[in-house]
Amino acid sequence: MTLDVTDLRKTYPTGDEALKGVDLSIDGSETTAMIGPSGAGKSTFIRCINRLTEPTAGTIELDGTDLIGLDDDGLREARRDIGMIFQEYNLVERLTVMENVLTGRLGYVSAWRAFRRSFPPEDVERAYGILDRVGLDGMENKRVDELSGGQRQRVGIARAVVQQPTILLVDEPTSSLDPETSNTVMRLLTEIAAERGVPVLINIHEVDLAVEHADRIVGLHDGEVVFDGPTAELGDDALDRVYRGGDPPESGESRAVTAADDGDGSVGDRFAGDGVVTTDGRTPDRPASGGS
Numbered sequence: 001m002t003l004d005v006t007d008l009r010k011t012y013p014t015g016d017e018a019l020k021g022v023d024l025s026i027d028g029s030e031t032t033a034m035i036g037p038s039g040a041g042k043s044t045f046i047r048c049i050n051r052l053t054e055p056t057a058g059t060i061e062l063d064g065t066d067l068i069g070l071d072d073d074g075l076r077e078a079r080r081d082i083g084m085i086f087q088e089y090n091l092v093e094r095l096t097v098m099e100n101v102l103t104g105r106l107g108y109v110s111a112w113r114a115f116r117r118s119f120p121p122e123d124v125e126r127a128y129g130i131l132d133r134v135g136l137d138g139m140e141n142k143r144v145d146e147l148s149g150g151q152r153q154r155v156g157i158a159r160a161v162v163q164q165p166t167i168l169l170v171d172e173p174t175s176s177l178d179p180e181t182s183n184t185v186m187r188l189l190t191e192i193a194a195e196r197g198v199p200v201l202i203n204i205h206e207v208d209l210a211v212e213h214a215d216r217i218v219g220l221h222d223g224e225v226v227f228d229g230p231t232a233e234l235g236d237d238a239l240d241r242v243y244r245g246g247d248p249p250e251s252g253e254s255r256a257v258t259a260a261d262d263g264d265g266s267v268g269d270r271f272a273g274d275g276v277v278t279t280d281g282r283t284p285d286r287p288a289s290g291g292s
């Protein structure tokens, strides 16, 4: 699977230029974390890829197919390949865990089956297997409004994975969760993606989580990529550019110091989001609990 995004631009009708020409290529099965302050354009970028938001200009090629040129049928088919996991889970509250997970198969069943929510036995079997993998075995008949935040996000992961996507796009998966649950969800997400050989792109505020779980970091600032490199190369210069703005490095200049050069603690300990310096790695405005 290869995702090739070229010169992606999005200007909202309000005049907000959320993306100002973003280039990004993802292939293989690496985990890429997209970091950046609030308003940098992270959500807009992910939403443009599966056209929940219409881009203003640019190309988005998934295995050579330009998603921007697709009509409704083409888009529906292409979206099967893109598993989405959302910040607020986007589950149907009054439905059970199993019913929510099976909505991941809606793109594969006929219209009448979709209408009746009637799924072939192999889909149900696949859903059981994935629920087991995300640690929700035995919970398939619970309504999702009875679950904790961490459990809901596991349902969100299972729903995306049952779809058998070729890429996973994840928008702020942990922003409603406490730090420990956030860590568990990130680990689950990256392990499952690796097991299935699927690349994953995760928007995330918390730099400490990005550094711990991602192979590659893309830093957005004000709609532009200001850092793109292996996680080990994310250092102070790069974080300054991402969170405080500033000129991109001149050619020939080292793009970043290594995290190992930081001296008094990890990168994530000092930049937990939006440039706020903390000592415990938490994003200060994150809710204290979400449960697991």
Ligand SMILES: Nc1ncnc2c1ncn2[C@@H]1O[C@H](COP(=O)(O)OP(=O)(O)OP(=O)(O)O)[C@@H](O)[C@H]1O
Pocket (backbone or CB within 6 Å): 012, 013, 014, 016, 017, 018, 036, 037, 038, 039, 040, 041, 042, 043, 044, 045, 205
């Ligand atoms: N529907 C919209 N209409 C108008 N402007 C929007 C809309 N959605 C986002 N924007 C603007 O686009 C810019 C990028 O927003 P976006 O939500 O993509 O950033 P973000 O990096 O995901 O931020 P956060 O981390 O807070 O979610 C911001 O200036 C925002 O105000």
